[in-house]
């Protein structure tokens with residue numbers, strides 16, 4: 001419960017409190033039951049201890065109804081006490097009478113509770129229930145049972161049964177009507193509210209009248225005096241409430257009975273004063289209570305009506321047609337900004353406040369009503385407000401009185417200021433129209449879709465776009481969402497329905513594509529998000545677009561892409577882009593494939609690429625990338641080892657696209673085939689085809705490089721040797737050119753096997769070869785050449801089983817030296833030494849003259 005309503009709530013009571021309450025109430029009920037029994041017997045006993053005033057029943061019923069029905073044992077206890085102690089019956093008889101009384105009392109209370117009886121008795125219905133059940137029914141039952149028990153037990157002779165029962169019945173009626181009701185509706189607040197001057201005056205007068213009842217003996221004016229309390233009580237009943245009336249009735253009755261029983265006052269001269277008093281008091285009480293309840297009920301109703309009208313700011317008017325007066329309430333004045341001074345205005349004044357243009361409307365509406373074409377007068381017209389505005393008033397009324405000729409005498413109605421609500425309505429209509437127009441300009445459709453708990457859907461709102469796209473009228477869509485499926489492609493209907501139901505459960509943003517066959521066959525896309533309403537419905541607000549063109553474009557794009565991919569695959573060309581500083585990259589699918597991966601199987605990055613590159617090339621690739629970052633261009637060839645272990649060549653070409661961010665767009669092409677060919681050509685260009693060793697050009701390139709090195713540092717030792725097979729022409733001539741070729745290969749094989757890796761061996765042409773030896777001493781060189789010479793001489797070529805060919809070779813050696821102008825000079829010097837070796841008989845090694853003083857043979861002859 002909110003904090004501010006806390007004071008309205010009934011505070012919780014603990015079990016102990018409840019028990020204590022019960023105990024106190026029990027004692028009060030038992031005690032008062034016994035006490036008032038005693039008083040009843042003492043005050044108004046007729047015969048057989050039967051009293052004409054029997055308050056205990058009233059007390060018992062009132063307290064059971066007000067407090068707790070479970071208090072019934074207190075009644076039993078009080079009853080037994082009373083019968084035994086006050087009346088003097090035996091225990092069994094007392095118990096029997098008490099049980100009989102209790103059962104009648106309990107039954108009456110139970111019946112009232114079942115009828116939802118309200119103890120405040122604010123409605124006449126409750127008063128009549130109480131009168132019938134508690135005031136008449138219960139006493140009748142009790143009298144019959146109580147007197148019956150006494151008669152059966154011989155306490156009352158049978159012939160006295162009717163009179164005793166009647167007395168008992170009458171006594172209980174007084175107890176219920178006078179005591180019971182007073183106790184039932186007792187309410188201090190309601191009593192306190194009556195303490196004003198006029199009420200106190202009437203109460204005082206009533207007291208005086210009461211005194212008169214027993215002070216004066218019989219007088220001729222007694223009947224007239226007896227009427228005075230009737231008037232006083234009626235005044236109280238009409239002007240006050242039931243609580244006050246019932247207590248005045250109680251006080252007055254007590255006085256009247258006291259007077260009657262003491263044979264005093266105005267009833268003392270009656271033939272049967274107590275019975276006369278009984279009838280007087282009880283009829284007076286009944287009338288006063290009925291009047292009080294009715295007056296209170298209508299007062300409460302009119303108060304409720306009045307407060308309701310006040311709280312709603314409704315103006316009321318009451319038009320008396322005979323003299324053209326109009327009675328209006330404060331709300332009516334308030335609506336027009338007038339201060340409420342006059343309850344009554346003339347019809348002329350009323351009409352003068354109506355907008356002249358609206359008088360005709362009022363006349364027509366009134367005519368229609370008077371001609372019984374409408375069941376009430378209801379129309380809107382403008383009335384002048386004190387602030388200078390015209391307010392729109394909703395006026396509703398009905399004729400409530402006619403004269404004998406059927407002419408209207410009085411018409412009542414209400415005024416309600418509907419200016420603001422009409423303005424709001426107009427604004428809403430304008431906004432709705434505006435939004436509708438705007439929505440028609442949107443290149444799509446917007447809608448509201450609701451799915452109820454039973455799975456039934458409809459579109460409370462669709463714009464014209466929706467009608468165009470689905471080819472179904474807005475009315476049909478509003479009626480049932482199933483019409484929206486009319487033109488959906490048959491293959492897509494069940495999928496669409498399923499996804500709607502699924503989305504209603506998931507409650508997430510939703511996008512779905514489906515096909516329609518009419519009015520423009522193609523694709524539609526819906527976007528929306530569902531909201532679960534409190535009543536279990538799901539509502540979507542969304543939009544729909546025609547994506548047919550987009551779909552066609554997408555399809556052709558896909559086709560182009562497929563072709564492009566095929567072309568790239570054929571060209572072994574992949575694309576990438578990325579930041580060459582951070583190494584973040586993205587690769588095309590083809591590039592993944594070229595690197596040996598499934599697309600997306602690894603993270604596309606520079607590091608992944610680097611991981612594929614052979615160890616010896618990693619640095620070169622890094623350098624290439626760093627160079628690209630500086631220059632904005634990348635052009636590098638490198639190898640990678642694919643996941644299959646295959647070595648492949650790639651050519652990376654890229655240009656920077658966003659310089660600040662080192663963002664490059666590039667391609668990587670697998671150039672393995674071209675590269676292999678290129679390398680083969682390169683090798684061929686520098687290799688002697690017949691022998692497979694370096695050709696003249698390759699040898700001279702190397703020689704030139706070494707010459708450069710020699711020139712840079714003088715200590716560099718380089719020996720150049722020219723060697724030539726002796727009498728090779730004879731070999732050719734004798735065994736043929738093919739054998740000559742084999743001999744040449746045999747010769748190079750022998751030398752190749754015995755030189756170091758760093759030495760360079762090349763064919764200078766024909767049967768002439770050159771050998772460059774680096775970083776060796778002269779002695780080591782001579783030793784090597786001598787060794788080679790010996791091996792050649794001693795290792796004939798086994799051409800066939802029968803034919804072996806022996807050869808010898810001559811060697812001319814020269815060393816790079818400072819006198820030489822270039823490496824050619826060294827070659828010439830070596831050639832001269834060879835020439836000398838040939839001249840000295842061949843199969844020998846000769847050193848050129850600058851190395852020795854004269855070219856001289858090293859070989860022992």
Ligand SMILES: Nc1nc2c(ncn2[C@@H]2O[C@H](COP(=O)(O)OP(=O)(O)OP(=O)(O)O)[C@@H](O)[C@H]2O)c(=O)[nH]1
Pocket residue numbers: 724725726727728729730732736737738739740741744765766767838842
């Ligand atoms: N089979 C074969 N013979 C070649 C090739 N190139 C050159 N020749 C031959 O080598 C021979 C060289 O002969 P010569 O220059 O007269 O020298 P030689 O016969 O070796 O005599 P000396 O050098 O003086 O000992 C010629 O007969 C050339 O035809 C070749 O590639 N294959």
